[in-house]
Amino acid sequence: KSFKKIDEELFEELEEALIMADIGVDTTLNIINGLRIKVKEQKITDASELKQLLIEEISSLLERGDHEIHVDEGPTVILVIGVNGVGKTTTIGKLAHNMKQQNKKVLLAAADTFRAAAIDQLEVWGNRAGVDVIRHQENSDPAAVIFDAVQAAKSRKTDVLICDTAGRLHNKKNLMEELRKIFRIISREYPEARKEVLLVLDATTGQNALQQVKLFKEVADITGIILTKLDGTAKGGIIIAINSEMNIPVKYIGVGEGIDDLQPFNPQEFAKALFAEENNDSL
Amino acid sequence: MAFESLSDKLQDVFKKLKSKGKLTEKDVNAALREVKLALLEADVNFKVVKSFIDKIKQRAVGHDVLESLTPGQQVIKIVHEELIDLMGSTQSKLTFSNNPPTVYMMVGLQGAGKTTTSGKLGGQIKKMGKKPLLVACDVYRPAAIKQLQVVGSQVGIPVFSIEDSKQPVEIAKAALQYAKDNRNDIVIIDTAGRLHIDEKLMDELEEIKSVVKPQEILLVVDAMTGQDAVNVAESFNEKLGIDGVILTKLDGDTRGGAALSVRSVTQKPIKYVGLGEKLEDLQPFYPDRMASRILGM
Numbered sequence: 001k002s003f004k005k006i007d008e009e010l011f012e013e014l015e016e017a018l019i020m021a022d023i024g025v026d027t028t029l030n031i032i033n034g035l036r037i038k039v040k041e042q043k044i045t046d047a048s049e050l051k052q053l054l055i056e057e058i059s060s061l062l063e064r065g066d067h068e069i070h071v072d073e074g075p076t077v078i079l080v081i082g083v084n085g086v087g088k089t090t091t092i093g094k095l096a097h098n099m100k101q102q103n104k105k106v107l108l109a110a111a112d113t114f115r116a117a118a119i120d121q122l123e124v125w126g127n128r129a130g131v132d133v134i135r136h137q138e139n140s141d142p143a144a145v146i147f148d149a150v151q152a153a154k155s156r157k158t159d160v161l162i163c164d165t166a167g168r169l170h171n172k173k174n175l176m177e178e179l180r181k182i183f184r185i186i187s188r189e190y191p192e193a194r195k196e197v198l199l200v201l202d203a204t205t206g207q208n209a210l211q212q213v214k215l216f217k218e219v220a221d222i223t224g225i226i227l228t229k230l231d232g233t234a235k236g237g238i239i240i241a242i243n244s245e246m247n248i249p250v251k252y253i254g255v256g257e258g259i260d261d262l263q264p265f266n267p268q269e270f271a272k273a274l275f276a277e278e279n280n281d282s283l
Numbered sequence: 284m285a286f287e288s289l290s291d292k293l294q295d296v297f298k299k300l301k302s303k304g305k306l307t308e309k310d311v312n313a314a315l316r317e318v319k320l321a322l323l324e325a326d327v328n329f330k331v332v333k334s335f336i337d338k339i340k341q342r343a344v345g346h347d348v349l350e351s352l353t354p355g356q357q358v359i360k361i362v363h364e365e366l367i368d369l370m371g372s373t374q375s376k377l378t379f380s381n382n383p384p385t386v387y388m389m390v391g392l393q394g395a396g397k398t399t400t401s402g403k404l405g406g407q408i409k410k411m412g413k414k415p416l417l418v419a420c421d422v423y424r425p426a427a428i429k430q431l432q433v434v435g436s437q438v439g440i441p442v443f444s445i446e447d448s449k450q451p452v453e454i455a456k457a458a459l460q461y462a463k464d465n466r467n468d469i470v471i472i473d474t475a476g477r478l479h480i481d482e483k484l485m486d487e488l489e490e491i492k493s494v495v496k497p498q499e500i501l502l503v504v505d506a507m508t509g510q511d512a513v514n515v516a517e518s519f520n521e522k523l524g525i526d527g528v529i530l531t532k533l534d535g536d537t538r539g540g541a542a543l544s545v546r547s548v549t550q551k552p553i554k555y556v557g558l559g560e561k562l563e564d565l566q567p568f569y570p571d572r573m574a575s576r577i578l579g580m
């Protein structure tokens with residue numbers, strides 16, 4: 001490969017790539033400034049080395065934290081939350097299938113009683129994965145569904161109870177309080193269970209995702225993020241800002257609408273993909 | 284509310300500009316850099332921001348601006364004009380066919396809000412005294428037909444579907460005939476969410492289009508979309524030739540930069556904005572008002 005020099009233009013190119021990946025202005029400028037210092041310190045002159053350095057920096061940042069969902073240590077309740085349309089229900093279908101394949105006894109709770117046909121949607125996924133769904137009627141109290149599902153999980157000796165919730169924008173006070181209540185019921189009714197609270201983020205989301213994480217974190221202890229829709233052209237770079245500001249690990253990524261389209265998060269690959277376009281011509 | 288924080292930032296920049304009697308080229312460049320960062324933070328696409336700022340720069344650093352009595356005001360005026368140019372100046376209404384039924388096709392990425400918006404739009408059109416029909420062409424998403432049926436019943440609009448069909452093109456064709464037979468003068472086709480890079484499914488939309496000859500193809504875009512909005516809008520527009528955009532979920536605290544990006548790359552108007560999950564939460568979009576609000580004018 002031909003040798004390319006490091007110049008101002010290259011820094012600008014990288015800056016552009018990072019911003020276009022939704023990493024955000026502040027985080028991008030921080031990363032690029034850090035890179036400038038390293039270049040001086042380590043006397044780096046080759047452009048390709050620079051890009052490699054950047055990829056390593058980003059992936060090491062994203063490696064922090066626990067990327068597993070632990071289902072081998074006693075009963076687990078997974079609460080799935082997020083704004084509207086990000087892929088919560090679909091992800092639950094995939095997760096249920098995934099855990100079923102690990103020979104776990106899985107139960108789903110249809111606590112989105114609000115959106116049109118949300119319960120039926122989850123039921124279809126339950127059928128696909130071959131797991132039962134605890135459901136009430138449309139427009140009933142979601143907290144009551146959660147309560148029932150927890151009792152059912154206990155009496156059936158379920159390994160993993162996965163709870164679907166209605167999409168809600170993080171700035172809606174009453175809906176967020178409803179979620180707080182749901183989280184509280186799980187803690188109160190099932191203290192011995194391991195809790196995972198997974199926030200689902202759509203990879204196409206821009207800077208607003210930071211706000212989403214901040215406000216959802218206030219009502220439930222988020223243990224991980226699932227980044228969906230990475231099969232598109234969006235890069236999901238906002239999780240870098242989320243990781244550096246709030247240190248919440250990404251646990252899985254969604255790469256399609258099928259039941260198998262859920263993958264463990266791989267920081268290295270993710271970081272590489274941020275520069276995917278440029279890889280073609282310059283790396 | 285959307286655009287608020289962008290508006291705050293820009294007003295800070297403008298205050299600084301106005302407080303200076305004389306402006307040098309350097310002052311203008313510094314101010315424009317701040318405008319640029321504010322727009323990027325609001326998720327306006329990088330390339331769109333770049334060309335926007337370049338345009339303003341070209342106009343703003345000339346003699347007649349810098350030497351004028353109120354250079355700060357002049358620069359702000361230029362930014363305002365360019366913003367209006369970017370967003371469009373007048374409201375673009377939904378159009379109706381002279382030869383009913385008028386067909387609208389809702390398209391977009393997964394989860395953008397097509398099905399919900401189909402119901403909202405149908406509800407509003409019904410209030411105009413028309414007889415809309417909703418058509419369930421999403422044969423992929425679990426319970427998508429049921430979802431549209433629930434939405435339809437909430438606004439009192441019939442839904443056409445073929446439960447066991449996996450052929451959206453056939454469903455659309457049959458729906459059109461049904462509308463004619465039942466004197467439905469408006470047909471709103473809800474399509475499945477799809478990625479703009481999914482060739483097969485993009486071809487499917489093209490086929491539906493050629494069969495139903497829609498009056499308008501409306502691209503539904505989530506207001507929280509980041510830089511990718513440009514890719515999505517460009518691809519859908521190139522493939523289908525969209526007629527307008529509906530921006531959903533503006534009831535969040537998003538900065539809504541996607542609105543500017545989408546309009547800029549397609550030159551197609553934003554016709555409505557979605558402001559909630561309820562079926563009455565759909566409003567016409569007024570770009571000039573929005574531009575003024577962004578700039579706090």
Ligand SMILES: Nc1nc2c(ncn2[C@@H]2O[C@H](COP(=O)(O)OP(=O)(O)OP(=O)(O)O)[C@@H](O)[C@H]2O)c(=O)[nH]1
Pocket residue numbers: 082083084085086087088089090091112115118165166167168228229230231232253254255256257261393394424476478
């Ligand atoms: N391409 C792609 N589509 C996805 C992915 N995950 C989910 N989807 C699609 O996104 C759309 C919304 O998914 P849902 O699972 O209904 O999202 P949700 O968060 O439950 O939505 P609400 O309950 O309405 O808030 C559906 O069309 C899904 O098929 C993914 O990883 N890739």
Ligand SMILES: Nc1nc2c(ncn2[C@@H]2O[C@H](COP(=O)(O)OP(=O)(O)OP(=O)(O)O)[C@@H](O)[C@H]2O)c(=O)[nH]1
Pocket residue numbers: 084085115167169391392393394395396397398399400421424427474475476477503531532533534535556557558559560564
């Ligand atoms: N807050 C808010 N939520 C909205 C708005 N429009 C749609 N939604 C919600 O967004 C989610 C997705 O909406 P859908 O209508 O199912 O989206 P879709 O584009 O049909 O999704 P697919 O068919 O899976 O591609 C649902 O939870 C809706 O209630 C809006 O303007 N504001």
Ligand SMILES: [K+]
Pocket residue numbers: 229230231232233234235
């Ligand atoms: K991607």
Ligand SMILES: [Mg+2]
Pocket residue numbers: 088089090112118164165166167
């Ligand atoms: Mg859901």
Ligand SMILES: [Mg+2]
Pocket residue numbers: 397398399421424427473474475476
């Ligand atoms: Mg839909």
